Amino acid sequence: MTIYLLELGFEEIPARFIPGLIAELRSRWMDALNTAHIEYQDVEVVGTYRRIATLIHGMADESAQISHRIRGPIRSVAFTEANELTPAGAGFLRKNNVTDFVVEAEGDKHYIVSYTTIPSRPTVDILGSIATSVVSGISLPIAMKWGDGYGPFIRPVHWIVSLLGDRHVPVEFLGIRSGAMTRTHRFLGSYREATITSASDYVTILNDHYVNVLPAGRRDIIRNELDLNRIHYDVTLLEEVVFLTEWPVPIWGAIDSDHMTLPAPAVVECIQKNQKYFPAIIDGQLTDRYLIIADSVTPANEAIIKRGNHSVLRARLEDVKFFWNEDRNNSYDNWVKKLDAIVYQKGLGSVGDKVRRMMPLADRFAQWIGADRVDSVRAAQLSKGDLVSQMVQELPKLQGVMGGIYAQLSGESSAVSSAITHLYDSDIRIDQPVCAALALADRLDTVVSCFANGLIPTGSQDPWGVRRAALAVVRALHRLHIPMTLTDLVSMGFDGLGTGRDKQDLCISFMMDRARYIFETDGVGSDMIPVSAVVDSVISPHRSLVQMAHSASHLQSRISDPRLKLITETVIRVSRLGRSASGRFDPSRLDTNERAGLDPVIQWMAGTDIHTLDDFHVLTDVMPAYFESTLIMDPDLDIRSNRLSFLRDVSTKCELFADFEKLSPALGGAQN
Amino acid sequence: MTRSFQDIILTLQTYWSDRGCVVLQPYDTEKGAGTMSPHTFLRVLGTTPWNVAYVEPSRRPTDGRYADNPNRLQHYFQFQVVLKPSPFDIQDLYIGSLESLGISRQDHDIRFVEDNWESPTLGAWGVGWEVWLDGMEVTQFTYFQQCGGLDLNPISVEVTYGLERLAMFIQNKTSVYDIIWKESRNGLVTYGDIYRQSEVDYCHYNFTHASVDRLVTQFELAEAECNELIAHKLVSPAYDFCLKCSHTFNLLDARGAISVTERMAYILRIRKLAKKCAEAYLAHPVEV
Known part of the structure; x- marks a missing residue:
């Protein structure tokens, strides 16, 4: 049992790729070892921006011996009656490169069978080629070449350490030959190189040379400093910084007091995005400190590094101050006018046009939600203005947030400014009516615009975020219990657009798929079958989400009720027969007895909506007996046709509640 | 010091x-x-x-x-x-x-x-x-x-x-x-x-006084010159005019005279010139 180390060293790899590389290497190694039948305890992959190391713990010294049983043709085919090999039998042995065979029984038949053995091999003999194939197959998120055409890899590869215990296992990759020599931290310590004497000492030796090669170790150092100071931090930023360092050392900086008057979101964005520092957000408040995670700190240079970083941040925040002052000297109305010059989408006019489409939509949604209509329309009118503000042009992630701040400054109501602030939240704020009206208007317009313009999401292709927008709309309508049908919703969107009507049905069914997802995940019915029964019914586009949710959860609650099974069987029988109907159902053409028997159902069909399964009782009371006593396919074609039409009408009524065909799998299958 | x-x-x-x-x-x-x-x-x-x-x-x-x-x-x-x-x-x-x-x-x-x-x-x-x-x-x-x-x-x-x-x-x-x-x-x-x-003077020029009409004309003249010079395999002067197109485009951009769609079209025009210059150079590279 030995440890194998394979360290790949390179020029600085982008931090964002490293976690993915680590995960991929680990799974490639496990697959390769399994294929080679080499046992191991664990594959550990660690690394920094400058190296990725695989440590295979508890590796067997040799691969396992593998025996295969190969079954050939049946005895009568493999052997002659004289018990000699036939050409087929000989062919089997030749094909598998074996000479020995036995005859074995399987059940009542006998076959020619051969056993082959892949012999065990010393791990050290095969490891080099396994390692080469593992690293050669790494998928490259970005690829480059260097020098005289070396590559491709993410960045130039500089060295490889390959050791099984203390024994060098030669590996060659992209023109680099492995050895036992690693590079230490680029700037810390006095050595540039170090020899790894044994794979088991790898982590320690690097640590002695200022490389903490374990991501978890570096993460702890940074997180401890953040936690100790009760700082709320962005997890994505933490992960990035973990891989931007080999020897992280926290240094605290302070924001100049004149910059603390700038809008906090802009300061935070500037500190995080541009400089990768952690702003000290404590209990939701931005304080005047920030945490720099530097990579080359010594007692001698700490003050210099701190001063340098401070002056960089100062310059950045000076820029922010410049934009802030410029923007405040501008007017929102002026920005809104400029939106006419910005193309929204080729073929769909300007952002200004989009705003003009959003305003009536916001009004309509406001009426549905019960939001203030004037505020909602005003919010829509201003909502995109910050797009042309200097701050948002410089820091695009602040779109919406800055709009809210500027709206408030220019005297808009708090409902209006708050709606703009939250416009791009991933979940629509349903607790604030104006917010919801605005966000619904924006996203509905995005969805129908993209459909009309042919930008319909396929597979992973969804550059405009149409899926996300559609999902947010349907989820908000559902949570707000707005009794609106998806047909009315989508149609309202297309009304404003004035083009692309031919895509309307496609768009409705796209929305319906979001509804399905929401019902399944949003506490309506975790069971897919009742949800499908409701969502897939032909009538669903004309039912409100409220009705559909109600039906689905009702079905879910009754899924094991024996009466549901009876109803389902009845309805399916009715609808399958009714499918071949072509004429109109005329009750007066039934004979008196039949008419009397069916009367409760005829009444029921003319009655009001179906709300629960209890409303189907009349059907289960009447129809089984009716089928028992009546030959639907009567030889008299008029009678037959009238009966079939009756069944079709019953079936249509039932579909107003659900598609019962979809339910039957949940009930153990319906009778035909 | x-x-x-x-x-x-x-x-x-x-x-x-x-x-x-x-x-x-x-x-x-x-x-x-x-x-x-x-x-x-x-x-x-x-x-x-x-x-x-x-x-x-x-x-x-x-x-x-x-x-x-x-x-x-x-x-x-x-x-x-x-x-x-x-x-x-x-x-x-x-x-x-x-x-x-x-x-x-x-x-x-x-x-x-x-x-x-x-x-x-x-x-x-x-x-x-x-x-x-x-x-x-x-x-x-x-x-x-x-x-x-x-x-x-x-x-x-x-x-x-x-x-x-x-x-x-x-x-x-x-x-x-x-x-x-x-x-x-x-x-x-x-x-x-x-x-x-x-710096101040150029800002006034770039943002306010540069004549959009004349810049548009300059762009077209430089583009035509570049194309003609490439036809004569005169790579260095051709490339100068490609650079002039690029700078003229930047000035038009600073003047706010280019819409989003026009922008793409201008970029493509310059790229075309750059590509032709590169190809012409490769056909007769200079040996050092």
């Missing part, structure tokens, strides 16, 4: 000259970056090795701030180094150049942070880093992969120092205008003494 702006240039020139680079002079046509000099754009094409260093004045009209902003300029200087093929120890060579400027690796936090580069107008892209010196971006590092829409082999590496940033760092200045250009016989001459007024 503080290292002056011109000392920084002289030091870098000496450093790279000692490492086998041809030290050239700035190219005399307006351009947005040192990459656009034919000493980079054309020479990275083909297989002939090429090692060069030069200062390049760069113009980015939209970046002007009427000299109000201490960090942004519409005219500034780059120190450009191009090594073809890229040497294996280029990062160490670069760090050595910082040390020649008195920036010791022991005293600072130097980082190579991902920054991939693409120039749609040149049909060029590469991968690399921006170099952070205690958090300040002082250099762009790019391994060119494509230029003029053509795959490159061997690969060139381009190291572009932002001279003003570097000088502010070395001289510990918070405004670009306070950079000491030279302690001359008549006393201190600052960057601001030399460039502040022209």
Whole structure:
């Protein structure tokens, strides 16, 4: 049992790729070892921006011996009656490169069978080629070449350490030959190189040379400093910084007091995005400190590094101050006018046009939600203005947030400014009516615009975020219990657009798929079958989400009720027969007895909506007996046709509640 | 004694000259970056090795701030180094150049942070880093992969120092205008003494007074000239007119005279010229 180390060293790899590389290497190694039948305890992959190391713990010294049983043709085919090999039998042995065979029984038949053995091999003999194939197959998120055409890899590869215990296992990759020599931290310590004497000492030796090669170790150092100071931090930023360092050392900086008057979101964005520092957000408040995670700190240079970083941040925040002052000297109305010059989408006019489409939509949604209509329309009118503000042009992630701040400054109501602030939240704020009206208007317009313009999401292709927008709309309508049908919703969107009507049905069914997802995940019915029964019914586009949710959860609650099974069987029988109907159902053409028997159902069909399964009782009371006593396919074609039409009408009524065909799998299958 | 702006240039020139680079002079046509000099754009094409260093004045009209902003300029200087093929120890060579400027690796936090580069107008892209010196971006590092829409082999590496940033760092200045250009016989001459007024004047020109109609005409004239010169296989003058198109486009952009859709169309027109120049150069590359 030995440890194998394979360290790949390179020029600085982008931090964002490293976690993915680590995960991929680990799974490639496990697959390769399994294929080679080499046992191991664990594959550990660690690394920094400058190296990725695989440590295979508890590796067997040799691969396992593998025996295969190969079954050939049946005895009568493999052997002659004289018990000699036939050409087929000989062919089997030749094909598998074996000479020995036995005859074995399987059940009542006998076959020619051969056993082959892949012999065990010393791990050290095969490891080099396994390692080469593992690293050669790494998928490259970005690829480059260097020098005289070396590559491709993410960045130039500089060295490889390959050791099984203390024994060098030669590996060659992209023109680099492995050895036992690693590079230490680029700037810390006095050595540039170090020899790894044994794979088991790898982590320690690097640590002695200022490389903490374990991501978890570096993460702890940074997180401890953040936690100790009760700082709320962005997890994505933490992960990035973990891989931007080999020897992280926290240094605290302070924001100049004149910059603390700038809008906090802009300061935070500037500190995080541009400089990768952690702003000290404590209990939701931005304080005047920030945490720099530097990579080359010594007692001698700490003050210099701190001063340098401070002056960089100062310059950045000076820029922010410049934009802030410029923007405040501008007017929102002026920005809104400029939106006419910005193309929204080729073929769909300007952002200004989009705003003009959003305003009536916001009004309509406001009426549905019960939001203030004037505020909602005003919010829509201003909502995109910050797009042309200097701050948002410089820091695009602040779109919406800055709009809210500027709206408030220019005297808009708090409902209006708050709606703009939250416009791009991933979940629509349903607790604030104006917010919801605005966000619904924006996203509905995005969805129908993209459909009309042919930008319909396929597979992973969804550059405009149409899926996300559609999902947010349907989820908000559902949570707000707005009794609106998806047909009315989508149609309202297309009304404003004035083009692309031919895509309307496609768009409705796209929305319906979001509804399905929401019902399944949003506490309506975790069971897919009742949800499908409701969502897939032909009538669903004309039912409100409220009705559909109600039906689905009702079905879910009754899924094991024996009466549901009876109803389902009845309805399916009715609808399958009714499918071949072509004429109109005329009750007066039934004979008196039949008419009397069916009367409760005829009444029921003319009655009001179906709300629960209890409303189907009349059907289960009447129809089984009716089928028992009546030959639907009567030889008299008029009678037959009238009966079939009756069944079709019953079936249509039932579909107003659900598609019962979809339910039957949940009930153990319906009778035909 | 503080290292002056011109000392920084002289030091870098000496450093790279000692490492086998041809030290050239700035190219005399307006351009947005040192990459656009034919000493980079054309020479990275083909297989002939090429090692060069030069200062390049760069113009980015939209970046002007009427000299109000201490960090942004519409005219500034780059120190450009191009090594073809890229040497294996280029990062160490670069760090050595910082040390020649008195920036010791022991005293600072130097980082190579991902920054991939693409120039749609040149049909060029590469991968690399921006170099952070205690958090300040002082250099762009790019391994060119494509230029003029053509795959490159061997690969060139381009190291572009932002001279003003570097000088502010070395001289510990918070405004670009306070950079000491030279302690001359008549006393201190600052960057601001030399460039502040022209910076303001150019901003007025770029943002307000540049004639849109005449710029549009200039663009078309330069484009026509470029095409005609390519037909005569006169690569160098043709490329000058491609650069003129690019700068004219930047001016139109600063004037706010280009809509989003027009923008793309202009970029494509310039890229077409750049590609033709690259192809024409490759048909008759200069041997060194």
